[in-house]
Amino acid sequence: MLTDVLRKVILGKKEKFLFTHYQEGTIDFNEINGEIGLYIHIPFCKTLCPYCPYNKIVYKADTAQKYQQALIQELALYKDKMNHRTISSIYIGGGTPTLLVSELKEIIQYIKEYYYFNGDIGIEVYPTEVNRELLEALKKMGVNLISLGVQTFNDEKLRFLGRHYTQKDINAAISLVKAFDFKCLDVDMMSNIPGQTIEDIKYDVKTVFSYDIDQLSIYPLIVFPLTDMASVIKQRGLSRFGEIEEKRILAIIDEIAGEYGYKRTSIWTYGKGDDNRYTSVTRESFVGLGAGASSHFGNYFYLNTFDVEAYINVLHNESLPINIVNVMTEKEKMIFWLFWRCYDGVIDANRFQQLFNKNMKKEFKLLFTALKLMGLSKKEGAKIVLTDWGRFAYHFIEKQYSIHYLNTVWQKSMEQPWIKELRI
Ligand SMILES: C[S@@+](CC[C@H](N)C(=O)[O-])C[C@H]1O[C@@H](n2cnc3c(N)ncnc32)[C@H](O)[C@@H]1O
Numbered sequence: 132m133l134t135d136v137l138r139k140v141i142l143g144k145k146e147k148f149l150f151t152h153y154q155e156g157t158i159d160f161n162e163i164n165g166e167i168g169l170y171i172h173i174p175f176c177k178t179l180c181p182y183c184p185y186n187k188i189v190y191k192a193d194t195a196q197k198y199q200q201a202l203i204q205e206l207a208l209y210k211d212k213m214n215h216r217t218i219s220s221i222y223i224g225g226g227t228p229t230l231l232v233s234e235l236k237e238i239i240q241y242i243k244e245y246y247y248f249n250g251d252i253g254i255e256v257y258p259t260e261v262n263r264e265l266l267e268a269l270k271k272m273g274v275n276l277i278s279l280g281v282q283t284f285n286d287e288k289l290r291f292l293g294r295h296y297t298q299k300d301i302n303a304a305i306s307l308v309k310a311f312d313f314k315c316l317d318v319d320m321m322s323n324i325p326g327q328t329i330e331d332i333k334y335d336v337k338t339v340f341s342y343d344i345d346q347l348s349i350y351p352l353i354v355f356p357l358t359d360m361a362s363v364i365k366q367r368g369l370s371r372f373g374e375i376e377e378k379r380i381l382a383i384i385d386e387i388a389g390e391y392g393y394k395r396t397s398i399w400t401y402g403k404g405d406d407n408r409y410t411s412v413t414r415e416s417f418v419g420l421g422a423g424a425s426s427h428f429g430n431y432f433y434l435n436t437f438d439v440e441a442y443i444n445v446l447h448n449e450s451l452p453i454n455i456v457n458v459m460t461e462k463e464k465m466i467f468w469l470f471w472r473c474y475d476g477v478i479d480a481n482r483f484q485q486l487f488n489k490n491m492k493k494e495f496k497l498l499f500t501a502l503k504l505m506g507l508s509k510k511e512g513a514k515i516v517l518t519d520w521g522r523f524a525y526h527f528i529e530k531q532y533s534i535h536y537l538n539t540v541w542q543k544s545m546e547q548p549w550i551k552e553l554r555i
């Protein structure tokens with residue numbers, strides 16, 4: 132409902148986004164041009180956290196083996212389609228990708244051998260996965276960006292989140308990763324966990340900065356209706372901070388970051404410089420491999436099947452595992468681009484002109500007038516920068532987008548391996 136209103140009033144788009152079932156020929160892979168980011172999804176975890184909306188199943192060694200073969204097959208199918216394109220980054224997410232570390236070694240080897248690759252390799256790491264052997268293997272593979280999923284330092288809250296470690300384990304994990312001196316150590320945290328106090332949040336943020344990490348990514352917990360956490364909160368009547376307090380929390384995090392010499396580098400990341408950001412989804416063009424991965428280039432946004440078995444089977448038959456495709460109109464492409472630039476906190480009108488050959492402020496007149504009048508953005512040369520209120524508004528919109536839009540697309544994709552059509 133709210134997404135309908137936002138889409139119509141601000142973006143001037145009346146029709147819903149339409150996803151249709153993929154058929155050979157729906158996508159023109161020649162539209163992959165320039166540099167492209169590669170995302171590899173590993174949908175296995177030892178245990179499943181009740182708040183997690185991502186595509187994952189409980190790890191089984193034999194399925195993981197078959198999954199690796201399927202990933203290699205997917206890479207082989209894309210090889211010709213990506214002829215001569217440079218892969219500028221590889222991000223491996225999940226799930227818990229390190230459960231497949233030896234399988235990943237072969238996958239990276241394959242990419243290096245058969246693709247033009249020049250860039251960083253990032254991976255998500257669950258704290259209890261960290262040990263010398265793993266870090267040595269990652270270094271050898273060429274991984275240089277680590278994203279450690281800490282979430283909170285509070286043992287009771289960790290138990291509530293279904294995370295099987297304590298502050299002591301986190302301490303050991305961060306210290307060991309730091310000793311290996313990767314190019315970037317990012318730590319993922321969450322705020323607004325049910326029952327958390329402002330003091331708890333301050334403690335978490337101060338503690339994480341005291342480790343002298345390269346980057347902090349901190350998001351308020353989003354309660355996706357598809358997750359068990361949604362019913363737990365309802366059943367137990369648990370309370371969380373409201374929107375206004377969330378704004379206050381953002382200001383508190385900014386203040387503590389400043390005290391420790393960090394500055395905000397996007398809507399929810401903090402770093403010491405601008406150069407070593409760990410970010411998997413904000414590239415202009417990316418191809419996603421694996422069950423549930425999404426891709427975007429040219430006019431296309433599409434999703435692979437989420438079903439691990441269906442993914443393995445379809446690749447066994449040497450077909451791409453693409454499920455649904457949104458052939459984007461020019462307006463949708465612009466909206467998609469603007470959404471992710473807002474995530475960066477800076478929208479460059481010159482880049483927009485370069486990409487779409489249109490004047491950004493004229494094209495989205497109502498949006499930019501509204502942002503300015505409401506004090507959500509300010510002009511800095513050819514760039515539009517979100518103010519603190521703008522950042523808060525983005526958090527709010529991102530939450531609505533997640534709860535209403537992503538939740539529906541992901542839930543449907545988890546229910547059915549293959550979808551005929553989806554309008555949202
Ligand atoms: C793809 S996830 C999982 C990475 C890794 N498996 C782990 O759990 O540490 C990456 C990050 O998204 C964040 N995240 C996951 N679920 C979330 C939710 N419901 N709301 C807000 N952030 C979430 C967490 O901070 C997490 O570390």
Ligand code: SF4
Pocket residue numbers: 175176178179180183184185187225226227257280
């Ligand atoms: S939060 Fe991470 S470890 Fe937990 S189920 Fe999701 S992907 Fe797995």
